[in-house]
Amino acid sequence: FNLTGQRVSWKEVLVMTFSGLRGAVGLILAIIVDETPEISGKAGTCFLFHIGGVAMLTISINASLAPVLLRKLGLTSPEKLEERVTVFFEKKVQGQARAMFATQSDTQQFSDVPRASVEKLLPDVWGGDAGHGGTHPGIEASSSENTGYTPEQETQMYREAFLRNVRREYWKDIEEGTLPKTGRMARILLYSVEYALLRANKELGDWDIIKYKSKEMELCPCINTFLGKTWPFKNNDWVQSVFPSKATQDVWKTYLALCFIEAHKTAQKKVPEFLTTVEGEEVAETERFSEKAIETVKEESESEVKIAQEFLDELVGADGQAVKRIRIRMVAAQLLHSQSQKVNKYVKHGILDDKGASILLHEVHHQNRKLADANYFDNPNRQGAH
Numbered sequence: 001f002n003l004t005g006q007r008v009s010w011k012e013v014l015v016m017t018f019s020g021l022r023g024a025v026g027l028i029l030a031i032i033v034d035e036t037p038e039i040s041g042k043a044g045t046c047f048l049f050h051i052g053g054v055a056m057l058t059i060s061i062n063a064s065l066a067p068v069l070l071r072k073l074g075l076t077s078p079e080k081l082e083e084r085v086t087v088f089f090e091k092k093v094q095g096q097a098r099a100m101f102a103t104q105s106d107t108q109q110f111s112d113v114p115r116a117s118v119e120k121l122l123p124d125v126w127g128g129d130a131g132h133g134g135t136h137p138g139i140e141a142s143s144s145e146n147t148g149y150t151p152e153q154e155t156q157m158y159r160e161a162f163l164r165n166v167r168r169e170y171w172k173d174i175e176e177g178t179l180p181k182t183g184r185m186a187r188i189l190l191y192s193v194e195y196a197l198l199r200a201n202k203e204l205g206d207w208d209i210i211k212y213k214s215k216e217m218e219l220c221p222c223i224n225t226f227l228g229k230t231w232p233f234k235n236n237d238w239v240q241s242v243f244p245s246k247a248t249q250d251v252w253k254t255y256l257a258l259c260f261i262e263a264h265k266t267a268q269k270k271v272p273e274f275l276t277t278v279e280g281e282e283v284a285e286t287e288r289f290s291e292k293a294i295e296t297v298k299e300e301s302e303s304e305v306k307i308a309q310e311f312l313d314e315l316v317g318a319d320g321q322a323v324k325r326i327r328i329r330m331v332a333a334q335l336l337h338s339q340s341q342k343v344n345k346y347v348k349h350g351i352l353d354d355k356g357a358s359i360l361l362h363e364v365h366h367q368n369r370k371l372a373d374a375n376y377f378d379n380p381n382r383q384g385a386h
Contacts, residue, residue: 074153094125161275170259176334177372182372188209195209205304207307254312
């Protein structure tokens with residue numbers, strides 16, 4: 001329906017039309033009409049009465065029916081499934097609390113603290129009778145006979161959790177400096193996840209978006225080629241960001257492939273651990289995501305990783321040195337981030353004063369700037385003025 005930006009489906013248009021805000025602006029305009037001296041008091045009052053009535057109807061009818069419409073169109077997760085996930089994570093954090101207490105009990109400071117006393121203060125953590133049995137109030141335990149959702153909806157919700165973890169890995173790469181925060185690559189990777197989340201009812205397709213966006217890097221091939229071979233344009237940051245040369249595009253594409261592959265492989269490992277296990281306890285199948293949903297999303301991710309790896313292999317075959325330089329750059333960025341973390345840790349523990357930390361962090365930031373500036377172009381030793 002829209003010609004620019006994110007595509008909007010007919011379902012989303014229907015929801016916006018049905019539940020769009022109609023009250024505030026309409027009432028303000030009606031009040032202006034009622035207060036206008038040139039309009040008779042009777043006409044103004046009648047105008048305000050009808051506008052107010054319509055606004056009240058939209059609030060009482062449209063607003064109350066909006067959740068029903070969202071569920072019917074499949075634009076929201078089933079209530080039973082959300083309750084099931086909530087109960088699972090409640091048990092998970094309670095299990096972590098019990099494990100933490102067991103660890104603290106082994107320390108000299110808390111060795112004489114009896115569990116019974118703590119359990120009396122926090123009965124819900126141990127699922128005692130004084131609490132609500134480890135289940136959140138207002139949430140009924142679901143059964144396999146009456147789950148209230150379909151396997152497809154369960155897979156969709158697991159797919160959403162998987163994509164959110166992938167997005168977190170991208171942000172981690174950005175924070176650590178592995179992925180340049182001001183580059184086009186970061187925007188493409190984050191956009192691909194947001195796009196896939198809006199279509200989580202379908203198979204994973206974030207790599208398709210990344211590959212599509214990677215083809216939009218050239219505004220005009222002739223201009224890009226000319227500026228990529230001509231001094232001083234080929235070494236200018238702004239020119240290369242707008243009209244990237246072939247070498248710069250290969251760098252960007254390599255970043256996209258490497259970060260995508262690593263993020264998906266990490267999510268394949270971490271997400272099942274988060275959503276299927278509770279510390280020290282067996283979780284019933286009806287209280288966690290099914291193996292079918294997990295395997296379905298894992299197979300989708302592995303398929304995309306395979307395609308991304310083939311894409312990366314083609315880049316290695318075309319310019320193996322560019323890929324090698326990027327891997328070196330990623331390792332260097334991680335080392336610099338590690339230095340920053342160590343300095344902040346020393347400050348936190350009071351070992352290093354603020355002045356010394358400022359000097360060390362300034363040097364790390366200076367190296368970060370040189371590293372980012374030297375990475376984009378054909379000459380890996382190029383450094384800009386700082």
